[in-house]
Amino acid sequence: xxxxxxxxxxxxxxxxxxxxxxxxxxxxxxxLDAAVRAACTDTxxxxxxxxxxxxxxxxxADDDGGDGFIADIEIxxxxxxxxxxxxxxxxxxxxxGDRIAELAQHTDGVDVLFxxxxxxxxxxVVGADGLHSKLRAMVFGPHGRFxxxxxxxxxxxxxxxxxxxxxxxxxxQDQESGRSAxxxxxxDATRRWxxxxxxxxxxxSTTATSQPKGACCVSGWRAWAGWPRTSSRTWTTRRTSTxxxxxxx
Numbered sequence: 027x028x029x030x031x032x033x034x035x036x037x038x039x040x041x042x043x044x045x046x047x048x049x050x051x052x053x054x055x056x057x058l059d060a061a062v063r064a065a066c067t068d069t070x071x072x073x074x075x076x077x078x079x080x081x082x083x084x085x086x087a088d089d090d091g092g093d094g095f096i097a098d099i100e101i102x103x104x105x106x107x108x109x110x111x112x113x114x115x116x117x118x119x120x121x122x123g124d125r126i127a128e129l130a131q132h133t134d135g136v137d138v139l140f141x142x143x144x145x146x147x148x149x150x151v152v153g154a155d156g157l158h159s160k161l162r163a164m165v166f167g168p169h170g171r172f173x174x175x176x177x178x179x180x181x182x183x184x185x186x187x188x189x190x191x192x193x194x195x196x197x198x199q200d201q202e203s204g205r206s207a208x209x210x211x212x213x214d215a216t217r218r219w220x221x222x223x224x225x226x227x228x229x230x231s232t233t234a235t236s237q238p239k240g241a242c243c244v245s246g247w248r249a250w251a252g253w254p255r256t257s258s259r260t261w262t263t264r265r266t267s268t269x270x271x272x273x274x275x
Contacts, residue, residue: 027118028148030140032125036111040103041182042067042210046093053099058109065105069211072096072195096195126151126161157268166272178267 031037045053045062053059071086072095085095092098101109111120121140128139135147153161158169166172189196191211199206 028121028146029118030121030124030126032123032141034123036104036107038104040107042100043103043106044097045099045101046097050092050099056113058113061109061113062099062101062106065101065109067100067102067211068193069096069100069195070193072197074197074199077198077200126164129161129164157270162272172270172272174269174271176267176269180265180267182265 050059053062069087071084071089073081074083074085075081087094087096087098087100089095124140124142124144126138127141129151130137135149136151138146138148138151140146151161153159153165155161157173162172163169189209191209193211195208195210197206197208
């Protein structure tokens with residue numbers, strides 16, 4: 027097996043990955059349960075609050091056998107990559123700093139041209155390069171044919187631990203505007219702030235080429251009536267909630 031990563035090394039960070047149900051069984055069968063749990067975010071649960079910070083609901087990581095709103099196995103994407111890499115590096119070929127530039131499928135394999143100039147043949151090529159996969163576009167065509175925006179925009183950034191969070195996540199939802207915000211602790215003692223905005227149906231496009239405009243400016247947003255310190259922050263990463271629909275694989 028060969029894994030190709032265009033970055034020069036493993037990519038750190040990323041959002042949290044939750045393991046529930048059969049995903050936990052897969053981790054156990056891979057022999058990685060202990061390693062994954064050791065690298066988890068160690069989130070104990072979540073509180074939903076009103077604008078004044080009053081607790082409306084409590085969700086614990088052990089609810090529903092660990093498969094509830096907060097999963098008992100929750101790990102940052104970069105940490106999960108590190109666990110997988112450490113376990114497979116001796117038996118898997120990893121190529122960093124390169125990418126697939128061209129490919130041609132034949133009855134007995136796939137010919138691949140790498141951006142670095144190497145040409146190789148593989149039995150199977152699997153694209154795992156994200157929502158806007160360039161590999162998928164090579165094989166199936168432009169993104170606009172397959173991506174559908176779901177009317178939700180997310181913005182992520184880190185803030186100091188002004189609220190004294192310790193293993194507990196806070197979530198607020200404004201019922202009138204549809205906006206919500208989330209404060210969550212992560213292992214390195216910083217606190218990650220997640221802010222999301224639900225869009226009006228008239229401003230939601232069904233294609234990937236016309237994303238909603240003006241929907242994810244977090245700087246100066248005052249939906250957090252009780253938490254003004256966070257509303258002056260500016261987002262550093264924007265994501266749209268999008269589904270991929272392919273007629274075949």
